[in-house]
Amino acid sequence: xxxxxxxxxxxxxxxxxxxxxxxxxxxxxxxxxxxxxxxxxxxxxxxxxxxxxxxxxxxxxxxxxxxxxxxxxxxxxxxxxxxxxxxxxxxxxxxxxxxxxxxxxxxxxxxxxxxxxxxxxxxxxxxxxxxxxxxxxxxxxxxxxxxxxxxxxxxxxxxxxxxxxxxxxxxxxxxxxxxxxxxxxxxxxxxxxxxxxxxxxxxxxxxxxxxxxxxxxxxxxxxxxxxxxxxxx
Amino acid sequence: xxxxxxxxxxxxxxxxxxxxxxxxxxxxxxxxxxxxxxxxxxxxxxxxxxxxxxxxxxxxxxxxxxxxxxxxxxxxxxxxxxxxxxxxxxxxxxxxxxxxxxxxxxxxxxxxxxxxxxxxxxxxxxxxxxxxxxxxxxxxxxxxxxxxxxxxxxxxxxxxxxxxxxxxxxxxxxxxxxxxxxxxxxxxxxxxxxxxxxxxxxxxxxxxxxxxxxxxxxxxxxxxxxxxxxxxxxxxxxxxxxxxxxxxxxxxxxxxxxxxxxxxxxxxxxxxxxxxxxxxxxxxxxxxxxxxxxxxxxxxxxxxxxxxxxxxxxxxxxxxxxxxxxxxxxxxxxxxxxxxxxxxxxxxxxxxxxxxxxxxxxxxxxxxxxxxxxxxxxxxxxxxxxxxxxxxxxxxxxxxxxxxxxxxxxxxxxxxxxxxxxxxxxxxxxxxxxxxxxxxxxxxxxxxxxxxxxxxxxxxxxxxxxxxxxxxxxxxxxxxxxxxxxxxxxxxxxxxxxxxxxxxxxxxxxxxxxxxxxxxxxxxxxxxxxxxxxxxxxxxxxxxxxxxxxxxxxxxxxxxxxxxxxxxxxxxxxxxxxxxxxxxxxxxxxxxxxxxxxxxxxxxxxxxxxxxxxxxxxxxxxxxxxxxxxxxxxxxx
Ligand SMILES: Nc1ncnc2c1ncn2[C@@H]1O[C@H](COP(=O)(O)OP(=O)(O)OP(=O)(O)O)[C@@H](O)[C@H]1O
Ligand SMILES: [Mg+2]
Numbered sequence: 001x002x003x004x005x006x007x008x009x010x011x012x013x014x015x016x017x018x019x020x021x022x023x024x025x026x027x028x029x030x031x032x033x034x035x036x037x038x039x040x041x042x043x044x045x046x047x048x049x050x051x052x053x054x055x056x057x058x059x060x061x062x063x064x065x066x067x068x069x070x071x072x073x074x075x076x077x078x079x080x081x082x083x084x085x086x087x088x089x090x091x092x093x094x095x096x097x098x099x100x101x102x103x104x105x106x107x108x109x110x111x112x113x114x115x116x117x118x119x120x121x122x123x124x125x126x127x128x129x130x131x132x133x134x135x136x137x138x139x140x141x142x143x144x145x146x147x148x149x150x151x152x153x154x155x156x157x158x159x160x161x162x163x164x165x166x167x168x169x170x171x172x173x174x175x176x177x178x179x180x181x182x183x184x185x186x187x188x189x190x191x192x193x194x195x196x197x198x199x200x201x202x203x204x205x206x207x208x209x210x211x212x213x214x215x216x217x218x219x220x221x222x223x224x225x226x227x228x229x230x231x232x233x
Numbered sequence: 234x235x236x237x238x239x240x241x242x243x244x245x246x247x248x249x250x251x252x253x254x255x256x257x258x259x260x261x262x263x264x265x266x267x268x269x270x271x272x273x274x275x276x277x278x279x280x281x282x283x284x285x286x287x288x289x290x291x292x293x294x295x296x297x298x299x300x301x302x303x304x305x306x307x308x309x310x311x312x313x314x315x316x317x318x319x320x321x322x323x324x325x326x327x328x329x330x331x332x333x334x335x336x337x338x339x340x341x342x343x344x345x346x347x348x349x350x351x352x353x354x355x356x357x358x359x360x361x362x363x364x365x366x367x368x369x370x371x372x373x374x375x376x377x378x379x380x381x382x383x384x385x386x387x388x389x390x391x392x393x394x395x396x397x398x399x400x401x402x403x404x405x406x407x408x409x410x411x412x413x414x415x416x417x418x419x420x421x422x423x424x425x426x427x428x429x430x431x432x433x434x435x436x437x438x439x440x441x442x443x444x445x446x447x448x449x450x451x452x453x454x455x456x457x458x459x460x461x462x463x464x465x466x467x468x469x470x471x472x473x474x475x476x477x478x479x480x481x482x483x484x485x486x487x488x489x490x491x492x493x494x495x496x497x498x499x500x501x502x503x504x505x506x507x508x509x510x511x512x513x514x515x516x517x518x519x520x521x522x523x524x525x526x527x528x529x530x531x532x533x534x535x536x537x538x539x540x541x542x543x544x545x546x547x548x549x550x551x552x553x554x555x556x557x558x559x560x561x562x563x564x565x566x567x568x569x570x571x572x573x574x575x576x577x578x579x580x581x582x583x584x585x586x587x588x589x590x591x592x593x594x595x596x597x598x599x600x601x602x603x604x605x606x607x608x609x610x611x612x613x614x615x616x617x618x619x620x621x622x623x624x625x626x627x628x629x630x631x632x633x634x635x636x637x638x639x640x641x642x643x644x645x646x647x648x649x650x651x652x653x654x655x656x657x658x659x660x661x662x663x664x665x666x667x668x669x670x671x672x673x674x675x676x677x678x679x680x681x682x683x684x685x686x687x688x689x690x691x692x693x694x695x696x697x698x699x700x701x702x703x704x705x706x707x708x709x710x711x712x713x714x715x716x717x718x719x720x721x722x723x724x725x726x727x728x729x730x731x732x733x734x735x736x737x738x739x740x741x742x743x744x745x746x747x748x749x750x751x752x753x754x755x756x757x758x759x760x761x762x763x764x765x766x767x768x769x770x771x772x773x774x775x776x777x778x779x780x781x782x783x784x785x786x787x788x789x790x791x792x793x794x795x796x797x798x799x800x801x802x803x804x805x806x807x808x809x810x811x812x813x814x815x816x817x818x819x820x821x822x823x824x825x826x827x828x829x830x831x832x833x834x835x836x837x838x839x840x841x842x843x844x845x846x847x848x849x850x851x852x853x854x855x856x857x858x859x860x861x862x863x864x865x866x867x868x869x870x
Contacts, residue, residue: 051422052422053421085419102408106424
C-alpha cells in the first residue's frame with residue numbers, strides 16, 4: 001500500500017521558541033492514525049505545521065511522495081488535505097450554510113451537501129442560523145462536515161471530541177468509522193484514549209515535540225499501562 | 234411662503250437635500266473604511282487623499298485628454314484602485330503583524346505625500362468641474378427644485394452602497410471576506426489565497442473612494458485638500474457608527490448628513506460642529522458606537538519597545554544639565570529665533586510624548602491644545618492687557634480644561650479609535666476657532682504684546698525673551714522627566730503595556746490615563762501660550778490638523794517613548810521648515826515620506842535606535858561569549 005502522508009524530521013517554531021523537535025511518522029492511504037500525548041506535547045502544532053500555518057518549520061512533509069513543505073498555506077489544501085481545527089473555527093459572521101460551503105472544492109469526488117446533512121442530521125434545520133449559535137456538538141459536526149465536500153482525501157482532525165457529551169462523542173466516532181469505509185485517510189489528534197482505541201489502525205505517542213512510540217491498533221489494550229504513563233492518566 | 238418651525242420650507246428642503254448629498258459621501262467613504270479595516274486592521278488615513286485623486290483624475294481626464302464624466306466614472310476609480318493595489322503590495326503588507334496604529338501613521342504619511350504633490354502641481358485653490366450634459370437642469374417637485382445631478386448622486390450612491398452591502402453580506406465572495414476578517418489563517422488553510430484577497434479588497438475600497446470623488450467633482454470644488462477635511466468628518470461618522478457592520482456604516486453616513494442638513498436649516502452656526510457633538514454624545518452613552526458590537530481589538534504587542542534599562546538618576550541629571558547648558562549657549566552660534574521656535578515645539582512634542590509614548594494613547598488632535606491656549610493667551614494679553622505670566626497661565630489652564638473634557642470622552646476608546654476621536658475633537662475646536670469672534674478668524678490675533686514679566690522683566694528685549702523661553706522649556710521638560718520616572722509614570726507604562734492586567738491589580742486605569750492626558754494637554758497649552766507671546770501671533774495654523782500631524786512627526790522621528798526623542802525630532806522638523814521653506818509644498822511631501830520611512834524602517838525613531846544600538850554593542854561581547862561557550866560544550870559531547 002503506498003504511503004500517503006509522510007512526515008520526516010519535522011521541526012517547528014513559534015517565534016523563537018522551538019516546539020517540534022523532529023517528528024517522524026506516516027499515514028498510509030485509507031488509514032486512521034492518531035497522535036496521542038499530553039497537553040502541550042505538540043500535537044496541534046504538528047497539524048498546523050502540515051497545513052503551513054506556522055511561520056517557521058523545517059524537515060519534510062511528503063504527500064504521495066511529493067514534498068510539500070515549501071508550498072504556500074493556500075496551496076496545501078489544494079493538494080487534497082483538509083483541516084478541522086481544535087477550536088473548531090466556526091465563523092460567527094457566516095450562517096451555518098455559508099460555513100458549510102465556505103471551503104472551496106480542491107478535487108472532484110467530494111461529498112454532496114445532501115450526503116453531509118444525512119451524516120449530520122442536526123445541521124439540517126439549522127442551516128440559516130448564525131454559525132456560532134450552534135451548540136458545541138453541532139459546531140463540531142459543522143466543522144467536520146464542511147471539509148467533506150471539498151474532495152480532499154486526507155483529513156486532519158484536531159480533538160473532535162473535546163468538551164462533548166458521550167452521546168455526541170459516540171456519534172462522531174461512528175462518523176469517523178464511516179469516513180474510513182468511504183476511503184478517507186485520517187490523521188486524528190486525541191486526548192480521549194478510549195475513543196481513539198476503537199477507531200485507529202495505529203497510534204503515535206507524542207512527547208515534547210517528538211514521536212516517542214508507535215503502537216499498532218491491535219496491541220493497544222496490552223500497552224495501556226505504559227500508555228497511561230506517557231499520557232499522565 | 235410656508236415656514237416650518239420658523240424656517241422657510243424651501244430652505245429646509247434645500248438643506249435636507251444638501252445633507253442627504255453629504256450623507257451619501259459619508260456613507261460611501263465610511264463603507265470603504267469599514268471594509269478595509271475589517272480585512273486588514275488598517276484605518277486607511279489615505280482614504281481622503283484617494284477620494285481626492287478620483288476627483289482630480291476626472292478633472293485631469295477632462296482637461297488634458299478630453300475624456301468626459303462617464304468614462305471618468307470608470308477610469309478614475311480603476312486607476313486609483315490600481316495605485317492602491319501597488320501600495321498594499323509594497324507597503325501595507327509589511328504592517329499586518331504590527332499594532333494598528335502603524336497602519337494609520339503610514340497611510341497618514343501617504344496622504345500627506347499625495348496631497349503635497351497635488352498641491353504643488355495644481356495649486357491649492359479649487360477648480361470647477363462641470364455637470365455632464367445629460368444631467369443638467371432639474372425638476373420642480375412642487376415643494377422644491379431638485380437638480381438632476383443631485384438626484385443622480387443620491388441614486389448612484391444608494392446603489393453603490395447597497396451593491397457593496399449585497400456583495401459582502403450575501404455572496405460567496407462576501408462569505409470569504411467575512412471569514413477572512415475573523416480568522417484569516419483558517420481561511421488560508423481551506424485553500425483560499427487570503428493575501429491576494431486582501432490586496433484586491435484594499436484596491437476595491439480605494440476604488441470606491443475614488444468613485445465617490447468623481448461623483449463629488451461637479452458638486453464640490455476639485456482641490457488637493459478636498460479629501461482631508463472630509464475624512465475627519467468621516468472618522469467621526471465611523472466612531473458614531475462603529476466599524477463592525479456594513480449596513481451600520483451606510484445608515485450612519487446618511488443619518489449624520491441629514492442631521493447636519495437640519496442643523497444648517499435651524500441653527501447654521503453649529504452646522505460644522507454638530508457631527509462632533511453627536512460623536513461626543515454617542516461616546517458618552519454607547520462607546521462602542523451605534524452599530525458596533527465588536528469589542529475593541531486588543532492592543533497589539535508593544536512593538537519595538539526599548540529593551541534598554543533607564544539610565545541611573547545621576548546619568549540622567551548629567552544629561553539634563555548638559556542639554557540645558559547647550560541650549561543656553563546656543564544663541565552664540567545659532568539664530569535665537571530658530572532656537573526659541575524649536576524649544577517651544579520641543580515642549581509641545583514632549584507633552585505629546587507623555588501620552589503617546591508612555592501612555593500609548595496616540596492622539597491625533599494635540600493641535601487643539603496648542604492652538605486654543607495660544608488664542609486665550611493672546612486674548613488675555615492683548616485685549617485684557619494682563620501681564621504675560623497671567624496670559625500664559627490662562628492659556629495653559631484653558632488647554633488643561635479642554636484636555637480634561639476631551640480626554641474624559643476619548644479614553645473610553647483606545648488605539649485607533651482614540652486617535653480618530655481626538656482628531657475629531659480637534660477639528661471641532663478648529664471650526665470654533667474659525668467662527669468665534671474673538672479669534673480673528675482667518676487673520677488670527679496679531680500684534681500680541683510681549684509685556685513685562687512680573688512687572689519687572691521686559692520681554693521685548695531679545696536676551697530676556699530667550700531666557701524666558703529657555704526657562705519654560707527646561708521647566709516643562711524637567712517636570713516630564715520627573716513624572717516619567719515617578720511611580721505614576723511607571724503605572725502609566727504598565728497600563729499601556731497591559732491595560733487589563735493593571736486593572737485586575739486594582740489600578741483605576743482610566744483615571745491614570747485621564748490625569749496623563751490632562752497634564753499633556755496643559756503642557757501643550759504652555760507651549761502654545763509661550764508661542765503666542767514669542768511670535769506675537771495666534772492663528773488657525775496652530776489648531777489645524779496638520780499641526781497635530783507635525784507633532785506626531787517630531788515625536789516619531791525623534792523616538793516615541795524616549796525622553797529626548799521629541800526634542801531631537803522637534804529641532805529637525807523646525808530646521809526643515811526653515812531651510813526647506815523654498816520648496817513649498819514639497820515640505821509636506823517630505824514630512825509624509827518621513828512618516829512612511831519611520832514606520833517601515835525605524836520605528837524606534839532616531840534616539841530610540843541610538844539607545845538600542847548602544848546597548849546592543851555593550852551587550853554584544855557577553856552574548857558572543859555565551860554562544861561560544863555553548864558551541865564548545867556541544868563539540869565536546
Ligand atoms: N501560538 C503559540 N505561541 C507560542 N507557543 C505556543 C503557541 N501555541 C502553542 N504553543 C506552545 O507549543 C507547545 C505545543 O503546543 P500544542 O498546541 O501543539 O500542544 P497540544 O499537544 O496540541 O496540546 P493540547 O492537548 O493541550 O491541545 C506548548 O508548549 C505550547 O505552550
Ligand atoms: Mg492541541
